[in-house]
Amino acid sequence: MTTNKAPEVNLRNIVLNMLLENNKGRLSHLIVKDTLDENKNLDKNQRAFITRLFQGTIERTIEEDYIINLFSKTKVNKMKPVIRYILRMSVYQLKYMDSVPESAVCNEAVKLAKKRKFSNLSGFVNGVVRNIARNMDSIKYPEKENERLEIEYSMPLWIVDMWIERFGIETTKNILKSVYNKKTTTIRVNTSKTTVDEVVVRLENEGAKVKRSTLYSNALEISDYNQIADFYDFNKGNIVVQNLSSMFVGMAANPKEGYYIIDVCAAPGGKSLHIADLIHNKGKIRARDLTEYKVGLINENIKRTGFNCIFAECKDATKLDKNVIGKADIVIADLPCSGLGVIGNKVDIKYNTSIEQINELAKLQKEILSVVSKYVKPGGTLIYSTCTVTKEENEDNVKWIEENLPFKLQSLNKKLPEQIIDNKHDYVQILPGKYGMDGFFISAFRRIDK
Incomplete structure (x- = not known):
């Protein structure tokens, strides 16, 4: 007896396409929405992997480039876009995605280079990624505090300096840390249509984790769900996504x-x-x-x-x-x-x-x-x-x-x-x-x- 097995999806290749689209000037949040809409067959974990790798690679670009330039004779700004993004994706996975084995990061980077017709550069990609993987824990950041914060939080130096001048160093550090806090979705309940208690029960029955806001009784934080459009209350207009x-x-x-x-x-x-x-x-x-x-x-x-x-x-x-x-x-x-x-x-x-x-x-x-x-x-x-x-x-x-x-x-x-x-x-x-x-x-x- 034979079974029809769904073809395996190369998630990193999808992310590479997204990064190249962003490189052309398209906004990241629109790319995420359209990509997930186009790949409705992906499960919750696959969608989460794509979103995190794509957004994380962009978020940490300054740090990624700093690290790559320490280990590559060819500087990032001189690389072909495909190679640049393969290396950035790899650095992000090595540093921030503990669940991904180093060997998988290296092997998948080489596969992507070959898949994109850059077989001649696959050895270069392999060498840089493996060298970074071996030395990640010993990388040194700039000693000057504002320059260190620029690299550590991948925030343009002019923004770091502006915030330090306006809010002071400790508040600036808190803002920078908050940028990378785990994201949840905040929704508002239309209480002229239903009650917050009823919405909480329905969302939890549909598998979401729900947390009530301590600042506004009509607001909820939800997480651990696949698509907002799957929820009964979203389709009935009982909830609105709003920070x-x-x-x-x-x-x-x-x-x-x-x-x-x-x-x-x-x-x-x-x-x-x-x-x-x-x-x-x-x-x-x-x-x-x-x-x-x-x-x-x-x-x-x-x-x-x-x-x-x-x-x-x-x-x-x-x-x-x-x-x-x-x-x-x-x-x-x-x-x-x-x-x-x-x-x-x-x-x-x-x-x-x-x-x-x-x-x-x-x-x-x-x-x-x-x-x-x-x-x-x-x-x-x-x-x-x-x-x-x-x-x-x-x-x-x-x-x-x-x-x-x-x-x-x-x-x-x-x-x-x-x-x-x-x-x-x-x-x-x-x-x-x-x-x-x-x-x-x-x-x-x-x-x-x-």
């Missing part, structure tokens, strides 16, 4: 039933959905974004969750919409930013930003704020938030709003959990890793026209 720090935007807005709300940069719609839940689907929310693609993402979530008070529309936030001037009870301005607060989730952000870009983004944020603030009615609320931790995009913009727009900064005390309230300031800056959250900045203003 805890992002949930605080809706709480800071403090919306009421019947409110008219505009979310000016809303995709994929998490904050609008949260507000719809808080007002029990009774009111009107205009969830806007710049492209039809992003509006499509919002509409997907609206359809799944069933909230009919949200209307997604394609609007450029830098262009004044005269039809809504002075009409909104709340405007949510969670604006494009450098994203340095979400480095732990979007692993290539740190390589794709710069001081110049931060200054350009701060300028864009002011441009958008000067427009969308006009939509707030007298006495209404403007929420300004970002997922970054730079002074230029956060505190400096708060000062700019108060000096240039008819708004007064409001305290977030009693609106947000007391554990995250900053007693020195009315705004909140959440640093990456604090209570396991993404880095986030939240401020609330009241319109004070006479």
Whole structure:
């Protein structure tokens, strides 16, 4: 009797394809999503291996290149992309994936080089990987602290220096460590549709590990699952994937039933959905974004969750919409930013930003704020938030709003959990890793026209 055995999948070859795609400029989190969607036949462990090796190789690039350059006469930046990524993948496995035998790392690296028509370089690959494997425990890092942190945590030196100057060395170390903390998925329960207790029971019955948030009763952390789309509550629209720090935007807005709300940069719609839940689907929310693609993402979530008070529309936030001037009870301005607060989730952000870009983004944020603030009615609320931790995009913009727009900064005390309230300031800056959250900045203003 014969059995039809599924063909063996070369997981490392899939990861190599993903890395080469990222090398062309495509964002890592989109590559992961599409790759897993295209390989639904893979089991939970295979999906986890692919995700970890791909994201880990990108996250640790600076350290990997430092190590490779110690053992290779040909420097990393002179190598062909395929060879460079095979070596980076190998270093990551040797240093950070204890369950993978050294012999397997070396053998698979050689196989990949040959599979990609680089048989002439397979000996080079074999020699470098085996040499690194033999000497991994004796590798020395730079003595100067900021340079050591750059290599040890694969964080561009300018970011390390910026954080040390702003937060001090110990806080900087805590932020850097948090980037590599084990990732879980945070979800928010739509309590206008179901209860948290009911969701917990169903998720656990479906095999997930569930942990309740200590900061927000509607938030849960889930782990040890295959795909979020497998869960009953996801398909029924009872839960939304959303980081805890992002949930605080809706709480800071403090919306009421019947409110008219505009979310000016809303995709994929998490904050609008949260507000719809808080007002029990009774009111009107205009969830806007710049492209039809992003509006499509919002509409997907609206359809799944069933909230009919949200209307997604394609609007450029830098262009004044005269039809809504002075009409909104709340405007949510969670604006494009450098994203340095979400480095732990979007692993290539740190390589794709710069001081110049931060200054350009701060300028864009002011441009958008000067427009969308006009939509707030007298006495209404403007929420300004970002997922970054730079002074230029956060505190400096708060000062700019108060000096240039008819708004007064409001305290977030009693609106947000007391554990995250900053007693020195009315705004909140959440640093990456604090209570396991993404880095986030939240401020609330009241319109004070006479």
